[in-house]
Amino acid sequence: MSGMNEQPSISRLGTRALLFEAPGETTLATQQRIWSLAREAETWPEVREAVPGMNNLMLCWRRAPQRCDAIEARLHAAWAAARPLALQGRVVELDVVYGGDGGPHLADVVAHTGLAIDEIVERHSAPVYPVYALGSHPGYCYLGGMDPRIATPRRPVPVLRIPGGAVSIGGAQTGVSASDGPSGWNTIGCTAMSFFDPQRDPPALLAPGDSLRFRVKQVIR
Amino acid sequence: MIEVLATGALATVQDLGREGALRWGVGSAGAMDPLALAAGNLLLGNADDAAGIELPVLPFRVRFQRDGGFAVTGADVDARLDGRPLLPWTAQRARAGQELLLNLPRRGATWPASRAYLCLAGGVDVPRLLGSRSTQMRGAFGGFEGRALRAGDVLVAGAASAEEFLEGVGLVPPALAMPLLADGLPALRVLPAAEYAAYTAASRAAFWAEPWKISAQSDRYGYRLQGPPLQPLAPLEMRSHGIVPGVIQVPPGGQPIVQMRDAQPSGGYPKLGTVIEADLWRLGQAPVGSRVRFVECDWNGALAALAQVDHWLAEARRWLGLQRGAGGIAP
Numbered sequence: 001m002s003g004m005n006e007q008p009s010i011s012r013l014g015t016r017a018l019l020f021e022a023p024g025e026t027t028l029a030t031q032q033r034i035w036s037l038a039r040e041a042e043t044w045p046e047v048r049e050a051v052p053g054m055n056n057l058m059l060c061w062r063r064a065p066q067r068c069d070a071i072e073a074r075l076h077a078a079w080a081a082a083r084p085l086a087l088q089g090r091v092v093e094l095d096v097v098y099g100g101d102g103g104p105h106l107a108d109v110v111a112h113t114g115l116a117i118d119e120i121v122e123r124h125s126a127p128v129y130p131v132y133a134l135g136s137h138p139g140y141c142y143l144g145g146m147d148p149r150i151a152t153p154r155r156p157v158p159v160l161r162i163p164g165g166a167v168s169i170g171g172a173q174t175g176v177s178a179s180d181g182p183s184g185w186n187t188i189g190c191t192a193m194s195f196f197d198p199q200r201d202p203p204a205l206l207a208p209g210d211s212l213r214f215r216v217k218q219v220i221r
Numbered sequence: 222m223i224e225v226l227a228t229g230a231l232a233t234v235q236d237l238g239r240e241g242a243l244r245w246g247v248g249s250a251g252a253m254d255p256l257a258l259a260a261g262n263l264l265l266g267n268a269d270d271a272a273g274i275e276l277p278v279l280p281f282r283v284r285f286q287r288d289g290g291f292a293v294t295g296a297d298v299d300a301r302l303d304g305r306p307l308l309p310w311t312a313q314r315a316r317a318g319q320e321l322l323l324n325l326p327r328r329g330a331t332w333p334a335s336r337a338y339l340c341l342a343g344g345v346d347v348p349r350l351l352g353s354r355s356t357q358m359r360g361a362f363g364g365f366e367g368r369a370l371r372a373g374d375v376l377v378a379g380a381a382s383a384e385e386f387l388e389g390v391g392l393v394p395p396a397l398a399m400p401l402l403a404d405g406l407p408a409l410r411v412l413p414a415a416e417y418a419a420y421t422a423a424s425r426a427a428f429w430a431e432p433w434k435i436s437a438q439s440d441r442y443g444y445r446l447q448g449p450p451l452q453p454l455a456p457l458e459m460r461s462h463g464i465v466p467g468v469i470q471v472p473p474g475g476q477p478i479v480q481m482r483d484a485q486p487s488g489g490y491p492k493l494g495t496v497i498e499a500d501l502w503r504l505g506q507a508p509v510g511s512r513v514r515f516v517e518c519d520w521n522g523a524l525a526a527l528a529q530v531d532h533w534l535a536e537a538r539r540w541l542g543l544q545r546g547a548g549g550i551a552p
Contacts (some may be wrong), residue, residue: 011415014463014495015523019415026460026533051243051463052489060243060461064498134246135461135487138360142487143462178246179360196245198350198362204245 015064032084087209100220102190139178139196228280239353250355253505257295261340264496271344290342296334311391332396343379386439410518414492450475501525
């Protein structure tokens with residue numbers, strides 16, 4: 001619904017933040033404009049942090065502004081002027097063990113897509129996935145560019161604990177858990193990468209503009 | 222310096238929260254009742270960003286290994302120092318070897334609350350990570366070793382402020398100073414959010430009119446509420462976007478979830494509204510099984526509520542300063 005209109009939409013997240021949603025389909029070009037808008041908005045004195053999501057942007061206030069109309073107008077103008085910011089980040093390669101104990105839901109992806117395990121692995125490991133944004137939990141990356149043929153709906157009942165390093169598919173998206181926690185996605189494999197260390201600067205391994213590639217280390221059938 | 226002798230689940234070190242780390246996927250964490258924590262720090266002359274211990278499950282028992290000041294705020298937990306009852310929301314002093322016991326929140330307490338805060342003069346001294354001492358449970362960092370406290374843990378207090386606090390001086394809890402009720406139930410003011418208009422008129426009416434029960438599946442991540450199912454006009458598909466504590470998400474089952482301090486910093490469920498920042502402390506203290514009501518609020522009303530909270534804190538600070546001044550003159 002939101003984000004599918006012609007015009008971008010702006011809504012409030014209480015007095016702490018505002019949400020800007022770009023219109024249209026989710027694309028990398030739109031995301032590059034979101035990155036551009038984030039850089040601009042972060043220089044505004046009212047804004048503590050500008051946080052990209054998937055073709056949207058959250059602005060967190062240092063202090064709730066007295067009025068919202070002026071800043072909303074400024075945001076619309078900045079979006080109209082925003083050119084795609086083609087961040088050229090690193091490409092990080094991850095060794096993945098597909099299937100087995102570390103990929104307990106690979107069979108569900110097989111059942112849903114009707115594809116063989118080898119074809120799923122091939123399609124999943126083929127792209128270079130751009131990091132659109134970080135969110136969900138410390139170090140977690142929202143990736144674009146998954147082959148829609150292996151899209152698989154989220155699980156009807158979330159799994160209470162999947163381990164850090166779990167590679168999973170949720171709808172048309174794929175990602176890698178950065179730490180143990182609950183998830184409604186289908187876990188198809190595992191990696192041993194550490195995505196987050198609060199002592200590091202920056203603490204997250206990846207940033208928007210970086211890319212991920214999955215290398216097939218092993219397929220357990 | 223205190224040693225934990227006995228604790229319930231999920232006792233954590235918290236300050237007012239971690240700001241500015243959302244871009245790395247790190248939510249704010251921080252005290253569920255920031256006013257209670259702030260009051261404890263004010264009573265002890267601590268810095269505003271000092272950390273305390275949040276106690277959602279009682280009883281809790283510690284032994285002081287050194288002399289030190291402390292304050293118990295939040296829920297009225299019948300605090301006792303070596304068996305001697307203490308007035309709630311007051312600054313106190315313990316000698317090395319003394320034991321402090323915090324009991325279950327009193328039934329029929331003057332103010333309803335579920336979480337207690339133990340603040341130490343000088344604050345709980347744990348490393349500051351990404352700008353905060355709060356415990357970040359997902360990812361296991363911050364606070365005390367990135368985890369909930371256990372019996373046997375020893376926590377160190379930071380250097381106490383040069384300004385001496387006054388033993389026995391206290392504050393009136395904000396739940397008494399700023400009560401907010403609607404039809405006899407605790408009320409929370411809500412600003413409508415992006416998908417509000419995408420719900421049926423009956424659902425929107427029920428959201429404001431009906432009481433909402435705080436289910437047992439409620440914690441620092443979110444409060445799952447029980448009430449009439451909320452139905453969208455059509456199924457909603459959202460892209461992942463930033464969210465903040467207070468956002469009321471409605472999963473397909475129609476039972477809303479209010480995001481709390483350990484909420485993940487992004488989500489994809491539709492949002493009906495946001496509990497205003499100024500009222501989050503009220504919800505943070507609402508016990509599991511109790512009922513609350515939502516009251517619609519506009520931007521100016523939300524700002525006025527924030528100003529009221531700021532005013533309460535400023536008045537508490539001013540009053541304690543006056544007491545200290547008077548205490549300095551007295552023999």
